Amino acid sequence: MLARPAALTAADYRDPARLEAERRALFARHWQFVGFTDELSTPGSWLVREIAGEPVLVQDFDGELRALRNVCSHRFARLRAGEAGTDGGPLRCPYHGWTYDRDGVPVGIPGNRECFGLDREGKRALSLKRYELDRVGRFLFVRVMPGGPPLADWLGPQAGLLAALSDGMSAPFSQEAQPWDANWKVGVENVLEVYHVDAVHPDSFRTVVDGSWRVVPSGPHSVGYAGIRPEALRWWEGAGKRLGLMPVDALADVEGYVHLLLFPNLAIGVTAGRMMSVQTLEPTGPDSFTLRYRLCLANAREGASKAAMAAVTSHLAALNSQLLAEDRAVCAAVGAGLRHVDGAALLGVNEDRIRHFHDIIQGQMADTIP
Ligand code: FES
Numbered sequence: 158m159l160a161r162p163a164a165l166t167a168a169d170y171r172d173p174a175r176l177e178a179e180r181r182a183l184f185a186r187h188w189q190f191v192g193f194t195d196e197l198s199t200p201g202s203w204l205v206r207e208i209a210g211e212p213v214l215v216q217d218f219d220g221e222l223r224a225l226r227n228v229c230s231h232r233f234a235r236l237r238a239g240e241a242g243t244d245g246g247p248l249r250c251p252y253h254g255w256t257y258d259r260d261g262v263p264v265g266i267p268g269n270r271e272c273f274g275l276d277r278e279g280k281r282a283l284s285l286k287r288y289e290l291d292r293v294g295r296f297l298f299v300r301v302m303p304g305g306p307p308l309a310d311w312l313g314p315q316a317g318l319l320a321a322l323s324d325g326m327s328a329p330f331s332q333e334a335q336p337w338d339a340n341w342k343v344g345v346e347n348v349l350e351v352y353h354v355d356a357v358h359p360d361s362f363r364t365v366v367d368g369s370w371r372v373v374p375s376g377p378h379s380v381g382y383a384g385i386r387p388e389a390l391r392w393w394e395g396a397g398k399r400l401g402l403m404p405v406d407a408l409a410d411v412e413g414y415v416h417l418l419l420f421p422n423l424a425i426g427v428t429a430g431r432m433m434s435v436q437t438l439e440p441t442g443p444d445s446f447t448l449r450y451r452l453c454l455a456n457a458r459e460g461a462s463k464a465a466m467a468a469v470t471s472h473l474a475a476l477n478s479q480l481l482a483e484d485r486a487v488c489a490a491v492g493a494g495l496r497h498v499d500g501a502a503l504l505g506v507n508e509d510r511i512r513h514f515h516d517i518i519q520g521q522m523a524d525t526i527p
């Protein structure tokens with residue numbers, strides 16, 4: 158028999174204690190993609206993400222980005238409400254107006270002398286918790302638990318691909334965050350194989366990729382390669398010519414679809430070197446996660462027709478929405494099914510990339526959990 162049972166059992170997908178352990182062992186310990194630097198390019202712009210249960214605020218302070226805990230040191234109000242903003246101004250708590258500098262020190266405390274009497278040292282002791290922040294090109298990452306390898310080491314050979322994508326791709330033309338009803342691992346596993354494409358995506362993804370599939374592990378990460386169907390390649394060549402899209406150099410010898418999983422939950426798909434989809438799958442509970450996606454086109458020649466660009470991007474955004482709706486429904490079906498079983502799934506050799514994902518998870522969990 159070619160198939161083997163998966164390393165994870167159904168309980169690993171629905172047990173709340175298991176999710177907490179994964180938050181510590183996988184999400185807190187490893188670099189998490191939070192967004193593109195373009196999203197934080199105006200003074201005072203900010204975004205908020207939950208990473209391993211920590212409320213992380215990434216904030217621009219006059220051109221310098223910092224990651225701080227989004228909780229005021231006074232009486233613990235949230236500092237920034239919502240997910241992102243571009244006109245934040247100074248970092249000021251909405252409750253009593255304490256303001257913080259880039260080091261997270263509360264430098265402005267209304268009525269300090271009369272009410273608190275905090276000197277420099279006293280203020281410094283009340284600094285916001287700070288997290289590590291690093292980037293590859295425009296890809297911005299935060300790590301909640303300090304002390305692991307630098308970002309470039311963690312990404313290994315994939316750092317170069319990320320840098321090339323960062324240079325070669327323009328700002329997102331479509332993005333959204335969606336709630337999905339399944340454990341985050343169900344979502345990741347779904348993007349690690351193309352076995353489901355015939356059954357789930359007969360009119361969407363199947364029109365783009367052919368049946369071929371090759372997987373190359375890359376440390377904890379992995380890369381999958383699929384061929385593109387001739388009609389889809391012709392479409393991309395036509396669109397590329399019309400808009401003057403410049404395919405990403407690093408992928409010049411890959412005439413197809415490349416899919417990168419950066420462990421544990423960042424998935425980047427590149428089609429014909431001309432479009433990039435960036436997805437994070439962020440757990441919100443044992444049987445729910447947020448899927449956050451961004452779609453970007455390769456840099457286009459100056460003066461490309463706005464109407465042609467709008468036609469291409471709206472076609473691609475609609476195709477992506479259809480694809481995600483199909484995957485979302487099937488992941489919810491798996492989430493529902495997992496409530497009724499105890500054993501492990503059966504993985505065929507065409508699902509080896511899932512096996513690799515499970516092996517890395519199990520190794521990391523064993524490393525950190527006594
Ligand atoms: S809780 Fe933030 S200033 Fe009081």
Ligand SMILES: [Fe+2]
Nearest residue numbers: 347357358484
């Ligand atoms: Fe899919």
